[in-house]
Amino acid sequence: MSSWRQDLSLSAVSAGLVAVLVGFASSVAIVFQAAQAAGADQAMMVSWIFALGLGMGLTCIGFSWYYKAPVITAWSTPGAALLATSLLGVPITQAIGAFLFSALLTLLLGLSGGFDRLMRRIPTSIASAMLAGILLQFGLSVFLSLQSEPWLVGLMLATYLLGKRWLPRYTIILVLAVGLTASLVLNKMDLNALNLSLSQPVLVWPEFDFGVLLGVGLPLFIVTMTSQNIPGVATLRASGYEQVPVSPVLTGTGITALLLAPFGGFAFNLAAITAAICTGPESHPDSKKRYIAGLSAGFFYVLAGLGGASVVALFTALPTALVASLAGLALVGTIGASLSAAVAEVQERDAALICFLLTASGVSFFGIGAAFWGLVGGMLTLLLTRAR
Template identity: 80%
Template structure:
């Protein structure tokens, strides 16, 4: 605890808060759609948010403290999108069974160590290019938001540039403060309808149907691995946290999913976008002290889970331009560092560039996202170029 008190910083705490803000505000609506498709009523939907917040919070705190690194977990956003379309007509008890099946597959993959061995074969240039491709849309969103809300975003952009020069450790915290103040002054922030309400767990006993396990559980596992865990691992590696073993992280998120699935915790995985906020230099100039951002994110995730209905209403009340701009500005340094590392080795530059372009394009085949195809394209180009 003495080390924690010594390593505490406002910049790391604010990075954790921004990660949770971006994570909830950007995709909580998709989770609601998935719950509704499964036939969940309002109480169950709040239980889902509570379970997800608790699971992400505990894993963020546990992993970050143990490894002294900002290990950020998240719910599977692509998985939620998949569930929103595939759970229609599926009884909720069978949906819970599919979630648990996905969790067991994740645990088995983690225990086997196969995923860890696979990720060691991916060069840093390819991993960095994939990460840059994932994050570049968030950087571009700053300027599309500028067109939609010029006054608000311009104020945030100016505050970012000034803070980077005079108070770099508190840049994102100041940008967020300016964004909230500007939204309030422009009457774009209405929180009058937000009331304190705590989550109540709703337990659903699972049922196992083979067709649902194969038609929902298996695709959920594949999408979560390819679209979430691979980029999440790339984020850690690209940020210099090479020492963290992957297998225990997969096993831990799988166990968390297995325990919390009956309450609505459909799938937990390593985060990429929100993780990049905590692993970058905006969190702390000293990479050994950025684990505080992971602890901070965990605390705010648990708080969000406990007050599920209230927090969701609050996040929805925030202007879209504010959330998009905060995320983009928080990720600028990570985007720059990733591009620099991706293009550093001239012998791997073509492969990294192709990986970046495919990932940034957002192309999807067989319901598998662009990050996976960018990785495949980059690795294939690298293999062919060295023949």
């Protein structure tokens, strides 16, 4: 406990807060769409947020504390998008059965250790290039938002530049404070609909249908692995946290999903974008003390889960430009470090650039996102250039 108190810093706590803010505000609407497609009523949708917030919070705290690294978990946003289209007409009891099936596959993969061995074969340059490609759009969103909200984003950008010069450790928390203040002054936030209420979990007993298991559960597992866990592992590797073994984390997220799926916790996985906020230098100059950001993110995730509808209403009240700019500015340092690591090795530079460009393009084939294809393209290029 004394070590924890010594390592505590405002910059790491603010990184955890920003990660939760960005994670919820950017994709909570997709989770609601998935719940509505499954036929969930208002109480069930609040229960989904409770289960997801609790699961992400406990896994963030547990993994970050045990490995002394900022291990950030998240719900599967591509998985939620998949569910929003594939659960139409599926009874919610069968949907819960599909969630349990996907969780079981994750648990078995984690216990096998195969995913960990596969990820360790990916060079740092390729992992860094994929991470840079994933984060590029967030960096660009700062200047795209500047066009639509020049005063709000302009003040945030000026605060970032001045903060990096005078108070680098507290830059992001200053940007958040200025963004919230400017949003209130410019009447960009509507807080009238907010009310305080705690979440009430709703248990749904699962029903297993073979067609739904193959049509929903298996694709959910595949999308979560390829579009979420692979970039999540790459984020940890690119940030230097080699001491975090992947298989136990997969096992832990699988067990968490098995326990919370009946309440709406459809999938848990390693985060990439929100993790990059906590693993970067803005979190703390000393990488050994950034685990505080993981603990903080877990704490705020638990609060968000317990707050349920109130927290969701707060996040959705925030201006889109504020959330986009906050995420982009928080990731500038990580984008730069990833690009630097991607092109550091001359012999791997072509492969890293192919991976970066493919990932940044946002292409999707067979329902699998660009991060996976960027990784495939980079590795194939590397194999061909080495063979040559």
